[in-house]
Amino acid sequence: MTVMETTPVSTQTKVDVCASAPEGHPRPDGQDRYTISEVVACTGLTAHTLRWYERIGLLPDVDRSHTGQRRYNNRDLDWLAFVGKLRLTGMPVAHMVRYAELVRLGEHTFDERRELLESTRRDVLNRIAELRDTLAVLDFKIDLYGKGNG
Numbered sequence: 001m002t003v004m005e006t007t008p009v010s011t012q013t014k015v016d017v018c019a020s021a022p023e024g025h026p027r028p029d030g031q032d033r034y035t036i037s038e039v040v041a042c043t044g045l046t047a048h049t050l051r052w053y054e055r056i057g058l059l060p061d062v063d064r065s066h067t068g069q070r071r072y073n074n075r076d077l078d079w080l081a082f083v084g085k086l087r088l089t090g091m092p093v094a095h096m097v098r099y100a101e102l103v104r105l106g107e108h109t110f111d112e113r114r115e116l117l118e119s120t121r122r123d124v125l126n127r128i129a130e131l132r133d134t135l136a137v138l139d140f141k142i143d144l145y146g147k148g149n150g
Contacts (some may be wrong), residue, residue, distance in 0.1 A: 007080075026038070026042055026076055027074075030071040031071070032074040032075075032077075033063075033069070033071045033073060034071065034073070034076075034077070035069065035070070035072075036050055036051075036070050036072070037091045038072075039072045039076070039077070041078070042077065042107040043077070043080050043081075043084070045080065048094070050070075053080075053083070055096050056069075056093070056097055056131060057078065057100055057144070058083060058093070058096055058097050058100050059076065059079065059083075059100075060100065060104065062076065083096060086120070088119050088121075089123065089124050090124070090127070091120045091123075095116060095120070098116065099113060099116050099117075102116075108136060
């Protein structure tokens, strides 16, 4: 059973895409209908990944043409950019799906969303500290080899 099957989605629920200011879209607002192949080219994700995101509830409510083809919009591109950032943090997919579910549930979930993001932020800061320590070791060794003292 997917998140979409367990959580009713209101069409009047505000969606918080939680993305920073968009870098710009391939098409201006009002002309924002993209095929799956255009989204693949724009995002670098595969069509399989996009369909999987939709199936697990990470990218819900993708519009369809009269022939059933997916039609993405600029809001979907913003959401995918945000999901890409979450992936880079190492956030588990289950947590990303939970976050998406909370967004769909509305503003009363702000506290839980913030907690999820704060937890992920702590994990990222810990990883940064580990990487800085690792970088210091590498710099030390590189410096040693540069002096011929390897």
